[in-house]
Amino acid sequence: MPLIQVTMLQGRTIDQKRKIATRITDTMVEEAGARREAIVVTFIEVSKESYASGGELMIDKAK
Amino acid sequence: MPLIQVTMLQGRTIDQKRKIATRITDTMVEEAGARREAIVVTFIEVSKESYASGGELMIDKAK
Amino acid sequence: MPLIQVTMLQGRTIDQKRKIATRITDTMVEEAGARREAIVVTFIEVSKESYASGGELMIDKAK
Amino acid sequence: MPLIQVTMLQGRTIDQKRKIATRITDTMVEEAGARREAIVVTFIEVSKESYASGGELMIDKAK
Amino acid sequence: MPLIQVTMLQGRTIDQKRKIATRITDTMVEEAGARREAIVVTFIEVSKESYASGGELMIDKAK
Amino acid sequence: MPLIQVTMLQGRTIDQKRKIATRITDTMVEEAGARREAIVVTFIEVSKESYASGGELMIDKAK
Known part of the structure; x- marks a missing residue:
């Protein structure tokens, strides 16, 4: 049942x-006792202009 | 006020x-008593390589 | 495979x-062609002090 | 540590x-006492056909 | 229409x-041209045992 | 920079x-080349009445 959303x-x-x-699913099976078939992992991918840390967009850090 | 996010x-x-x-909004109005104008539905669409169940990407299941 | 998160x-x-x-699941089966067993609906419930619209917390609107 | 996700x-x-x-980060530093470097802001951008309010897609409202 | 979710x-x-x-709403009005009434801010609050950075739960860092 | 949200x-x-x-963080370091200090994992825990699969709440399945 666990849902794992990875934003990167x-x-x-x-x-x-x-x-x-695969590794996140293995982790949830082995550490949380989750049923493998019920585990969902999704990836939300953002561009460097849509991700900021410390108040600064990644696109600006890259400069 | 309900926010409904559909990842598919x-x-x-x-x-x-x-x-x-429309149908999700109707549901929230009729079952949760929410105000229609205040209901937001968003769709987050992911590719087959960004969605895994049971530890396997959809793109691999499709093979 | 659709994941539906309801914040209310x-x-x-x-x-x-x-x-x-039930109704959201029916909707996804009938309108999106999703497999019923693969549909997950989660409810994230927030208090009136953790939800704002128009810049105002619900707890303040209630006054 | 705060994570701020902006869907628009x-x-x-x-x-x-x-x-x-920058302004959201400033807000979290000044009002929540968060450490600037630990604040992450992400933008999830959706199209007008993936956003509905009041049960109506934005693409239909625009008509 | 922007939805802002703050996890802290x-x-x-x-x-x-x-x-x-209030400040996040002001920011979205002034910088994104959003309509004030349509902006929603939600707070998802997690405990120190439900938040990890660098692989370490906050509850362990606090020690 | 990856943010991993685990709903369970x-x-x-x-x-x-x-x-x-720890294991999810290790995975992101080893497989995605992410910087360890920049990885955040959060747990959103829901009750059995706030989680449905196949259109049925977990609390009903448990019966």
């Missing part, structure tokens, strides 16, 4: 997402 | 979203 | 949630 | 997002 | 939330 | 959350 910058490959989804 | 795979038509938004 | 004020009964969950 | 219609410029991120 | 640690007073909601 | 049923212990947070 764009640019990860499908293979990276595959590994992340 | 890409590919639904505008007409499908229109019907979903 | 506290105070709805279990029966109201039951009906809302 | 597409179409704001980078400069608008920059100002929004 | 429990413990802020009503007055702090009031000021945060 | 209430009832996990602090120690379970500790292990989940």
